[in-house]
Amino acid sequence: MSINVLLFASYADALGAPSICVDIPADATVADVLAAIRLQPGAGLLPAKPLVAVNQKYARSTTSVKHGDEVALIPPVAGG
Numbered sequence: 001m002s003i004n005v006l007l008f009a010s011y012a013d014a015l016g017a018p019s020i021c022v023d024i025p026a027d028a029t030v031a032d033v034l035a036a037i038r039l040q041p042g043a044g045l046l047p048a049k050p051l052v053a054v055n056q057k058y059a060r061s062t063t064s065v066k067h068g069d070e071v072a073l074i075p076p077v078a079g080g
């Protein structure tokens with residue numbers, strides 16, 4: 001299945017778009033989504049374990065992902 005992944009700030013800059021579509025197996029997890037993203041040009045700039053949200057909730061690498069889910073890579077933020 002294909003899934004759309006939202007990218008923000010430096011991640012969007014690194015991959016050249018605010019979102020990308022990746023192909024993953026039907027029984028995919030967040031780890032599978034990250035593996036597919038790492039095949040994209042510019043993905044080498046991503047950290048080893050980026051923060052991921054599925055349906056607007058933080059997710060672990062073992063979280064299941066199904067068709068229609070909203071997946072987002074959340075870059076680190078600094079505040080003051």
